[in-house]
Amino acid sequence: xxxxxxxxxxxxxxxxxxxxxxxxxxxxxxxxxxxxxxxxxxxxxxxxxxxxxxxxxxxxxxxxxxxxxxxxxxxxxxxxxxxxxxxxxxxxxxxxxxxxxxxxxxxxxxxxxxxxxxxxxxxxxxxxxxxxxxxxxxxxxxxxxxxxxxxxxxxxxxxxxxxxxxxxxxxxxxxxxxxxxxxxxxxxxxxxxxxxxxxxxxxxxxxxxxxxxxxxxxxxxxxxxxxxxxxxxxxxxxxxxxxxxxxxxxxxxxxxxxxxxxxxxxxxxxxxxxxxxxxxxxxxxxxxxxxxxxxxxxxxxxxxxxx
Amino acid sequence: xxxxxxxxxxxxxxxxxxxxxxxxxxxxxxxxxxxxxxxxxxxxxxxxxxxxxxxxxxxxxxxxxxxxxxxxxxxxxxxxxxxxxxxxxxxxxxxxxxxxxxxxxxxxxxxxxxxxxxxxxxxxxxxxxxxxxxxxxxxxxxxxxxxxxxxxxxxxxxxxxxxxxxxxxxxxxxxxxxxxxxxxxxxxxxxxxxxxxxxxxxxxxxxxxxxxxxxxxxxxxxxxxxxxxxxx
Numbered sequence: 001x002x003x004x005x006x007x008x009x010x011x012x013x014x015x016x017x018x019x020x021x022x023x024x025x026x027x028x029x030x031x032x033x034x035x036x037x038x039x040x041x042x043x044x045x046x047x048x049x050x051x052x053x054x055x056x057x058x059x060x061x062x063x064x065x066x067x068x069x070x071x072x073x074x075x076x077x078x079x080x081x082x083x084x085x086x087x088x089x090x091x092x093x094x095x096x097x098x099x100x101x102x103x104x105x106x107x108x109x110x111x112x113x114x115x116x117x118x119x120x121x122x123x124x125x126x127x128x129x130x131x132x133x134x135x136x137x138x139x140x141x142x143x144x145x146x147x148x149x150x151x152x153x154x155x156x157x158x159x160x161x162x163x164x165x166x167x168x169x170x171x172x173x174x175x176x177x178x179x180x181x182x183x184x185x186x187x188x189x190x191x192x193x194x195x196x197x198x199x200x201x202x203x204x205x206x207x208x209x210x211x212x213x214x215x216x217x218x219x220x221x222x223x224x225x226x227x228x229x230x231x232x233x234x235x236x237x238x239x240x241x242x243x244x245x246x247x248x249x250x251x252x253x254x255x256x257x258x259x260x261x262x263x264x265x266x267x268x269x270x271x272x273x274x275x276x277x278x279x280x281x282x283x284x285x286x287x288x289x290x291x292x293x294x295x296x297x298x299x300x301x302x303x304x305x306x307x
Numbered sequence: 308x309x310x311x312x313x314x315x316x317x318x319x320x321x322x323x324x325x326x327x328x329x330x331x332x333x334x335x336x337x338x339x340x341x342x343x344x345x346x347x348x349x350x351x352x353x354x355x356x357x358x359x360x361x362x363x364x365x366x367x368x369x370x371x372x373x374x375x376x377x378x379x380x381x382x383x384x385x386x387x388x389x390x391x392x393x394x395x396x397x398x399x400x401x402x403x404x405x406x407x408x409x410x411x412x413x414x415x416x417x418x419x420x421x422x423x424x425x426x427x428x429x430x431x432x433x434x435x436x437x438x439x440x441x442x443x444x445x446x447x448x449x450x451x452x453x454x455x456x457x458x459x460x461x462x463x464x465x466x467x468x469x470x471x472x473x474x475x476x477x478x479x480x481x482x483x484x485x486x487x488x489x490x491x492x493x494x495x496x497x498x499x500x501x502x503x504x505x506x507x508x509x510x511x512x513x514x515x516x517x518x519x520x521x522x523x524x525x526x527x528x529x530x531x532x533x534x535x536x537x538x539x
């Protein structure tokens with residue numbers, strides 16, 4: 001059984017369906033990326049999981065139970081939403097003390113000191129949060145979310161508003177929490193690069209439906225259309241190379257720099273290379289193209305737009 | 308400290324740190340408490356009876372208004388800024404959250420109301436030839452019925468602010484302010500010239516209990532979905 005289980009989840013607002021029977025599972029210790037365009041239903045899914053919205057049908061379980069009917073289970077869950085959940089009139093320390101009190105954190109002074117040091121805000125501990133920059137507020141929001149050492153951490157765009165250095169800090173922190181504390185992380189993000197770097201599994205949501213759900217590795221490799229790029233010795237031959245391949249029924253296109261990109265039959269570059277060489281085209285280099293998560297995401301969104 | 312105490316403490320600190328709310332409450336008490344009092348204190352049976360009536364009437368109105376100002380910080384602003392969504396993800400039940408906030412906000416509004424009562428007494432003595440002090444009935448009112456009435460009003464306002472959307476809350480805000488101004492304007496006309504009887508104090512005490520009971524009961528109708536869906 002997964003730490004997070006969503007089964008046939010449906011939710012509509014005022015008769016308009018937002019989630020149309022989505023299903024996915026997140027295993028213990030995974031960093032799970034939840035992707036999708038605005039209005040796809042990501043926030044609604046997260047709110048159903050957090051027990052903030054009641055599903056119309058289906059289940060949204062965290063640690064085997066619905067948070068909406070099990071308040072005590074909330075102790076095991078950390079949350080960083082779009083809003084950092086902080087009070088501008090209070091200092092960083094007072095904000096953390098407040099949440100430590102709500103979650104009954106033991107050794108709170110030590111834990112708060114440790115977290116403030118971890119996020120590099122020790123010297124700002126007694127400053128009002130209202131004076132913080134967006135990035136500092138976000139970092140403090142993350143510290144607040146992990147203050148009570150939850151088993152499951154829900155993060156909504158954690159790196160938004162952060163400079164590149166702080167983004168890296170957040171990424172490293174998430175990876176460390178997942179590795180050392182077996183914390184399961186549910187990451188709601190638009191940042192495909194961030195998701196590709198840290199997530200082990202992803203689900204792509206579009207118009208309330210899961211369009212893809214797998215490990216990042218499998219999604220990138222397990223494609224029906226393996227492609228390769230062939231760099232020709234003579235850039236003037238790209239047109240001829242393309243025609244040659246298309247005559248053999250292989251989908252191909254030219255690229256700048258004397259390159260030809262071809263969809264590989266049988267997922268191997270060898271037959272394509274053979275056709276080119278036998279056609280008198282000199283090939284300098286042949287390289288498999290690895291699709292990025294962004295390619296996959298855009299492909300799915302494009303298909304969705306067409307349907 | 309219990310979670311209710313944790314919430315109450317935070318609300319108290321937050322009121323003390325929010326200069327705009329603090330100033331609004333202070334200005335309101337000085338202007339309406341200090342300036343309305345002389346007009347209300349004159350006439351009637353005796354200076355002591357008028358002082359009793361003025362304290363009960365003005366302190367109630369001012370207490371309700373400071374409660375409204377502070378509850379706006381505790382309930383409405385949290386909702387407006389979205390902090391409430393994080394808060395209701397915590398193990399804290401909605402009722403505990405509501406109760407903690409009511410406790411913290413009411414405590415501050417109550418302290419301000421006691422300040423208003425002291426101010427009215429000072430003003431009464433400044434304009435009177437004889438020394439006048441609040442009666443035993445008024446003292447009983449100040450330490451029993453008043454905190455309950457303020458907590459009841461704050462509780463009801465807090466419940467409404469959590470339950471309804473921003474537009475509805477703005478309309479309610481206007482209604483509260485208009486009502487307070489109306490009550491202050493008609494204060495002279497409402498004055499019967501009489502003091503505070505034990506019957507009146509008992510009635511106010513019962514009213515406070517009922518109001519608090521109603522608002523506590525109303526929290527049954529709060530749920531997380533309702534709150535989340537009314538966040539702007």
